[in-house]
Amino acid sequence: xxxNDITSTLGSFELVDxxxxxxxxxxxxxxxxxxxxxxxxxxxxxxxxxxxxxxxxVPLSFVGIxxxxxxxxxxxxxxxxxxxxxxxxxxSKSVASxxxxxxxxxxxxxxxxxxxxxxxxxxxxxASPGQPNGQLVPSSETQTALAATHVLKGMxxxxxxxVRDVGGANRHYKNATEQWLIPGPRIFQGGPVMSQTxxxxxxxxDSDKPITGCCSxxxxxxDSVVVDGVEECxxxxxxxxxxxxxxxxxxxxxxxxxxTDKLDSEQFTVAEIKAICDVxxxxxxxxxxxxxxxxxxxEGGIGGIEHGHLLDEDTLKLMAKKNIHLTPTLIVQExxxxxxxxxxxxxxxxxxxxxxxxxxxxxxxxxHELGVNIGFGTDCFNSMQNVQLSEFDLRKKVLNDDVILxxxxxxxxxxxxxxxKIGIIQEGAFxxxxxxxxxxxxxxxxxxEPHKFVKGIVKDGRVVRSELRDLRVEVPLV
Ligand SMILES: [Zn+2]
Ligand SMILES: [Zn+2]
Numbered sequence: 001x002x003x004n005d006i007t008s009t010l011g012s013f014e015l016v017d018x019x020x021x022x023x024x025x026x027x028x029x030x031x032x033x034x035x036x037x038x039x040x041x042x043x044x045x046x047x048x049x050x051x052x053x054x055x056x057x058v059p060l061s062f063v064g065i066x067x068x069x070x071x072x073x074x075x076x077x078x079x080x081x082x083x084x085x086x087x088x089x090x091x092s093k094s095v096a097s098x099x100x101x102x103x104x105x106x107x108x109x110x111x112x113x114x115x116x117x118x119x120x121x122x123x124x125x126x127a128s129p130g131q132p133n134g135q136l137v138p139s140s141e142t143q144t145a146l147a148a149t150h151v152l153k154g155m156x157x158x159x160x161x162x163v164r165d166v167g168g169a170n171r172h173y174k175n176a177t178e179q180w181l182i183p184g185p186r187i188f189q190g191g192p193v194m195s196q197t198x199x200x201x202x203x204x205x206d207s208d209k210p211i212t213g214c215c216s217x218x219x220x221x222x223d224s225v226v227v228d229g230v231e232e233c234x235x236x237x238x239x240x241x242x243x244x245x246x247x248x249x250x251x252x253x254x255x256x257x258x259x260t261d262k263l264d265s266e267q268f269t270v271a272e273i274k275a276i277c278d279v280x281x282x283x284x285x286x287x288x289x290x291x292x293x294x295x296x297x298x299e300g301g302i303g304g305i306e307h308g309h310l311l312d313e314d315t316l317k318l319m320a321k322k323n324i325h326l327t328p329t330l331i332v333q334e335x336x337x338x339x340x341x342x343x344x345x346x347x348x349x350x351x352x353x354x355x356x357x358x359x360x361x362x363x364x365x366x367x368h369e370l371g372v373n374i375g376f377g378t379d380c381f382n383s384m385q386n387v388q389l390s391e392f393d394l395r396k397k398v399l400n401d402d403v404i405l406x407x408x409x410x411x412x413x414x415x416x417x418x419x420x421k422i423g424i425i426q427e428g429a430f431x432x433x434x435x436x437x438x439x440x441x442x443x444x445x446x447x448x449e450p451h452k453f454v455k456g457i458v459k460d461g462r463v464v465r466s467e468l469r470d471l472r473v474e475v476p477l478v
Pocket of ligand 1 (some may be wrong): 255287288306307
């Protein structure tokens with residue numbers, strides 16, 4: 001059966017399609033929450049279920065579509081992929097009868113490519129745009145949460161079906177997108193960043209240290225917690241576990257935006273880092289630019305390095321050997337080096353910035369050659385959120401397209417402990433998918449032209465964006 005055979009049979013199925021559409025109109029697509037109830041209320045009225053919980057997705061199938069096999073860097077042509085109850089139910093070679101199966105809303109996927117949804121493992125979605133001069137300005141917890149609903153919709157609109165927040169978010173955001181209270185990506189969160197006094201995440205509440213940007217704090221004390229000594233580190237880590245953290249993030253070296261902690265400063269002692277890792281026994285990842293600081297963190301037992309732009313070859317070899325993940329963040333550094341964003345960091349930080357920009361490209365290339373698991377991270381905060389997809393273009397300067405797509409899918413899943421569940425198209429995985437009009441294995445920069453190449457976005461089996469006539473949007477991102 002060729003794709004042409006399927007085309008020639010499509011016309012005769014229009015009536016069946018219509019019938020199926022009418023059937024499914026009763027469910028998810030036309031669902032409305034209950035906003036009205038009359039007294040007296042029925043005795044068996046459900047008081048416990050959140051009223052925003054949606055009915056099960058309409059079973060959906062893409063027929064004749066080209067599946068992007070990210071793991072093997074190849075295309076599986078003319079496949080039928082069925083989505084039910086938020087998962088990928090089956091993947092098989094397409095036959096014409098797949099367009100008329102009862103109970104399924106079947107979409108003709110000919111000429112389209114089906115890619116796993118993207119994963120950004122270094123985001124700060126509570127650092128919202130629209131603040132004076134683009135700076136991080138302390139705002140109330142309520143204002144932060146409300147503004148985050150805008151940022152999260154934007155991330156999903158750009159194709160990121162999963163994000164890891166590394167400083168500021170909590171389990172309430174995760175629950176909100178999981179329940180579709182607000183549309184947004186699947187969220188992994190670690191609560192506030194842990195920093196030593198005077199470290200990258202110390203917001204200077206009791207000193208004259210200015211408020212800093214990336215990975216640290218907005219001056220409210222919510223995005224970072226300052227701890228010193230094994231005892232305080234242990235207690236803070238346990239509190240984060242109690243709060244439901246998916247991971248812990250620490251600052252083990254200085255940062256770019258913060259003027260008083262030197263980039264090459266080593267933050268936290270090995271004993272402190274070890275105490276944190278021993279207590280939580282989950283993924284601990286470290287904001288860290290330099291090799292000595294990374295070695296301290298690795299000795300202490302961390303599982304990931306954020307940025308890492310100045311790491312030397314020996315440290316990268318050690319990371320490959322010990323399966324320590326690396327998440328470089330090229331776009332944030334490039335943005336901060338040019339107008340309009342350069343005003344966000346102090347003038348004395350600009351030299352540091354040059355160093356980490358140049359280092360970032362070298363490290364990402366070398367780390368890939370040495371076999372380090374590299375995640376796709378952007379670190380965009382505040383008014384940078386909309387530039388998130390440009391990380392693809394920057395990585396393309398030094399890496400092949402298929403390698404970058406792996407980083408933004410299956411490598412990210414490894415970092416999150418979600419192998420086989422996200423970042424991949426296989427039976428049983430979550431139905432987080434992108435419909436594209438071009439092959440991303442040949443050119444990943446198509447993701448950064450969403451109006452041109454992204455024809456549909458599905459998360460949890462629910463369509464959130466569509467440019468296809470027959471693919472109906474269940475949850476609009478407005
Ligand atoms: Zn950082
Ligand atoms: Zn960061």
